[in-house]
């Protein structure tokens with residue numbers, strides 16, 4: 139898992155990452171986790187002690203949480219940026235670790251974008267406004283997946299920008315396990 143995370147930028151997101159494990163029996167391998175900000179940044183994982191190694195390896199939570207540490211906490215109103223980054227890269231990294239096939243990865247991204255699109259209850263509010271009031275609005279899908287779409291589109295645009303001129307289309311390689 140750590141090797142897959144390191145592939146994203148060639149090194150871990152922080153020099154030191156504090157990991158705390160808490161036991162939470164019986165509700166999925168890793169039902170919950172929280173980023174620790176402060177003097178030592180890290181992640182507190184709530185883990186089912188009965189989960190098998192295979193269950194733990196397949197769980198997406200660690201890929202999501204480690205991705206958060208690639209950027210500092212942006213503040214409540216830009217929570218969408220942090221959750222978008224983590225939601226996009228959890229899938230890219232699981233693909234690169236070969237836990238998801240290419241088809242499954244595209245499906246997960248597509249399903250996520252659709253969930254974000256359907257979460258339109260507060261469509262007149264901006265992502266920043268929703269992020270600041272996430273506990274009241276509970277617009278998790280729109281916040282997470284609009285943010286993920288932002289990173290997906292940025293990734294495509296950057297790859298297009300570095301593609302040779304005149305080829306007409308890009309080979310999308312973010313899901314390739316050797317690409318960065």
Ligand SMILES: [Zn+2]
Pocket residue numbers: 202206220221224
């Ligand atoms: Zn998150």
